[in-house]
Amino acid sequence: MPNITLSGVAKSYGGHDYAVRNLDLTIPDGAFMCLLGPSGCGKTTTLRMIAGLEQPSAGTIAVGDRILDSVEHGRYVPPEKRGMGLVFQNYALWPHLSIRENVEFGLRMRKVPGPERRARAEEALRMVHVDAAMDRYPSQLSGGQQQRVALARMLAINPEVLLLDEPLSNLDAQLRLEMRAELKRIHEESGATIVFVTHDQLEALTMATDIAVMNQGELQQLAAPMDMYDRPANRFVAEFVGSPPMAIVDTGPEPGGLAGSLLRHVAARAECVPAAVGIRPEALRFGPPPAGAWHEEATVEAVLPAGSSWTVRLRILDTDLYAVSYTPVDSAPGDTVTCWTERMHLFDADGARIAAWDEAGVAA
Numbered sequence: 001m002p003n004i005t006l007s008g009v010a011k012s013y014g015g016h017d018y019a020v021r022n023l024d025l026t027i028p029d030g031a032f033m034c035l036l037g038p039s040g041c042g043k044t045t046t047l048r049m050i051a052g053l054e055q056p057s058a059g060t061i062a063v064g065d066r067i068l069d070s071v072e073h074g075r076y077v078p079p080e081k082r083g084m085g086l087v088f089q090n091y092a093l094w095p096h097l098s099i100r101e102n103v104e105f106g107l108r109m110r111k112v113p114g115p116e117r118r119a120r121a122e123e124a125l126r127m128v129h130v131d132a133a134m135d136r137y138p139s140q141l142s143g144g145q146q147q148r149v150a151l152a153r154m155l156a157i158n159p160e161v162l163l164l165d166e167p168l169s170n171l172d173a174q175l176r177l178e179m180r181a182e183l184k185r186i187h188e189e190s191g192a193t194i195v196f197v198t199h200d201q202l203e204a205l206t207m208a209t210d211i212a213v214m215n216q217g218e219l220q221q222l223a224a225p226m227d228m229y230d231r232p233a234n235r236f237v238a239e240f241v242g243s244p245p246m247a248i249v250d251t252g253p254e255p256g257g258l259a260g261s262l263l264r265h266v267a268a269r270a271e272c273v274p275a276a277v278g279i280r281p282e283a284l285r286f287g288p289p290p291a292g293a294w295h296e297e298a299t300v301e302a303v304l305p306a307g308s309s310w311t312v313r314l315r316i317l318d319t320d321l322y323a324v325s326y327t328p329v330d331s332a333p334g335d336t337v338t339c340w341t342e343r344m345h346l347f348d349a350d351g352a353r354i355a356a357w358d359e360a361g362v363a364a
Ligand SMILES: Nc1ncnc2c1ncn2[C@@H]1O[C@H](COP(=O)(O)OP(=O)(O)OP(=O)(O)O)[C@@H](O)[C@H]1O
Pocket: 013, 018, 019, 037, 038, 039, 040, 041, 042, 043, 044, 045, 046, 199
């Protein structure tokens, strides 16, 4: 299937507020695209418009050169004619049909013959590890199992585009991890295009080939996961993607303390005057600094071991910051340590990334 393209798409549910505004987005054929953002940012509305369950208030949605929606030309293709499979958070299984029959249902509607239908349903249920419960009824399954049946029901149909709205939200942490790996495998094996809505940045980083971050109905950045992590386009993305989040130090009109120290470092290397400087917790390191790195003395305030990582709260001049280390930290509260970083993110007064700093090569 060719690319899915949204051009100038907006959606208002009637009032003055727009759930989605001026959205330009291309979902490449075979992509695993995550729509990521906080609650209410317009992710579900975007997915529902692609599915044809909502009509845009403005703009065009197309697959290749086939127009699915065009407000200008009054064109609208109904959901069943779009060739897309859908799984929503509120999966609706038929209560009076067994699990197997639920998964076979869509195939029956498509007139797939009996033996093939059974084989495809069983295969899909195996993929999501619910094949042992095939002859039970939905009410006899846990919420997580029901969610996986909904996923199997869609996989059995083998659509070219899968639209998934938080399909892992009811699963416990272990199962969610397994299903992420499983979805990634399904994506690679099937070659299908997946559009996946989530508010969980880790879910997006681990599964997606492309992430579209939205906030208040607007696209903030579209990038491959590591590119987004390494070069967030603005403060919103910088703070939303990554856990613990990036520390952002506002420089203010008369920067002193930590802000002043960071600004002096920047000024010595590039002609940028940032309104804010960001440092990811894992980029803040301890010990003798390498040549050219920014460094300051810091006081250890707390050490929080978490098995494989150590989170350390540091007081640097006038500011508290968190550092994350993946090697054991033997400092104790009250100790003085040298901390340093070679990786800063600079933002201007509008919150946009100052790319010149990256291009100068000093922050790469
Ligand atoms: N049917 C509707 N009628 C009126 N307003 C709606 C409707 N559906 C969504 N909205 C509003 O549109 C905005 C975007 O909602 P949407 O569900 O797309 O966001 P979301 O990012 O998917 O959020 P969540 O993660 O909470 O589902 C919100 O302000 C929401 O209140």
